[in-house]
Amino acid sequence: MSGIYDHDDFFARYMQMDRSKGLHFAGEWKQLEKLLPDLEDACILDLGCGIGWHASYFAKNGASSITAIDQSEKMLKQARKLHSHPKITYVQADLCAIQEDKPFDLVFANLCLHYINDLLPLFEHIYKLLKQDGIFLFNIEHPVFTAGDQTWINEPPVWKVDNYFSEGKRETVFLDTKVEKYHHTLTTILNGLLKTGFTLEAVEEVVPSLELLDKEVYKLEMKRPMMLLVRARKAEKRA
């Protein structure tokens, strides 16, 4: 998992992003919200909770308890300041290391799984943390987005895909900072879930929103997918 979120400059830049101002400023939210299960009395694990926008939404929409995990001290400090709620427990921890006794109705992970090198043990862990029929809903950077050096070729702009089948570390630049991420193929993500025992209920690429983007950025974003939403269910006992 990336430790950059605790660097002062990076964190300050992150806090200035539109998505730090609320859920409706995040391009994926409209689609992601529709994929949420019934939140009434739900026991939720929010992986990579950041500054707590989703945890707060869950608390206000009927969830009975939210365990909200992040690795970043700065993120959690901000979350506690902005989105404290009696139903939310913020915990500083590695996403892969969480141990909980009570099973969850929903494990939610927005834009954090591409910081994880090996997804399969995490999928296995999440499977165990879920109740029977529980939902694992996540948003991961799209394999088309993560495969190459994550830049455009100009003019005219087209997106570069490279080294697709070589999974693993990618060094890229996000908010003027060198960031390490991990590329996973679609096979690893989706077949990984299926082999873990999940059933797939939705696989959706986030469609750029003309409401949130200026026209030129929108035209660019229509050229390649950036995020992949997946809703999986722990549907039945595995053999």
Place this chain on the structure above:
Amino acid sequence: MSGIYDHDDFFARYMQMDRSKGLHFAGEWKQLEKLLPDLEDACILDLGCGIGWHASYFAKNGASSITAIDQSEKMLKQARKLHSHPKITYVQADLCAIQEDKPFDLVFANLCLHYINDLLPLFEHIYKLLKQDGIFLFNIEHPVFTAGDQTWINEPPVWKVDNYFSEGKRETVFLDTKVEKYHHTLTTILNGLLKTGFTLEAVEEVVPSLELLDKEVYKLEMKRPMMLLVRARKAEKRA
């Protein structure tokens, strides 16, 4: 559906391709074969059967009947010459128009769905043609492959992705011939199946094979996925 397969020059070039020499010369076969259901006594619909290699494999491996459909007269003539079998019925027809009274255990479609503009009515049609618990197994050109102008940028080579969210017609060159294909997003393919009522059992990108490719071509093919294999099941009655 593309009528190019009945053009003399194109057909002659197609027949000279490695994949026309047998299943083991096709890069996808090793992975695709593992995704087949039990063929014993299976009633199979082979969409876009081409020169009949798969139909012949099904016949020799226990299937009770194979309806093998292709739009191309030349392909079917060759199929009847090379792969006649009492259990195979070759039919010249549009893939979207097939009407059959008996339900199938398996609908198989290798590298033909990217010639179809609107996949959703075809998925619906295939769903109806399948028995309860029947399998729809297909190999489609990958959205990463079909999105842009389907060429590399040199040097060093990287794959171009463009106009991803603009589905529909693409004009490309295959075997020195202008060919019309259709680009579909991953969302349309996978969520389309889920919304039709299928459950997904496997989603696999075809991994390039060092046995079949020379080293330079292999290195290139590792840079981007070309084919997507999907195994879906008509699992339960829809509401």
